[in-house]
């Protein structure tokens with residue numbers, strides 16, 4: 553039986569080339585709101601969502617990427633949402649990952665392309681990166697578990713759902 557939610561889940565794909573068109577703040581906030589409603593370990597809600605949307609701040613992140621990796625790890629995206637929590641807390645990775653996945657699915661539901669970008673915790677561990685982290689108001693002791701690049705695909709026809717391993721699911 554057709555189900556809209558399951559279709560969204562099964563058709564989400566990572567996008568690695570974004571056009572110049574920016575996603576409206578209204579849609580970005582709808583996506584962030586979906587992250588806010590993720591489950592959290594013992595309902596402690598320790599994940600934090602940092603919506604980096606202004607050109608100035610997004611370019612700060614891009615510059616950092618270009619300097620450290622000599623490439624734009626955000627693939628030209630004009631909005632990036634960083635998800636962070638206390639380093640060392642036993643639920644930080646789980647909580648933040650739930651937030652991120654909710655946001656990828658919400659993006660898909662709104663026809664917005666997205667991708668998990670993993671590099672920011674590493675970038676923020678450098679002297680220059682720490683300055684950027686502080687300038688965004690992210691506490692030094694927070695770990696950036698991941699981030700969600702948002703935008704419109706340069707070539708939507710290139711976004712293909714990947715094959716899944718045949719033995720992914722084991723029924724016992």
Ligand SMILES: Cc1cc2nc3c(=O)[nH]c(=O)nc-3n(C[C@H](O)[C@H](O)[C@H](O)COP(=O)(O)O)c2cc1C
Nearest residue numbers: 564565566567568667668669670671698712713714
């Ligand atoms: C923990 C994690 C880290 C990831 N880091 C990156 C990344 O830094 N850059 C990137 O382009 N994709 C990253 N991805 C996206 C994966 O490469 C992608 O999900 C995988 O290739 C499957 O493709 P799909 O998302 O289109 O199904 C990451 C995904 C996860 C779950």
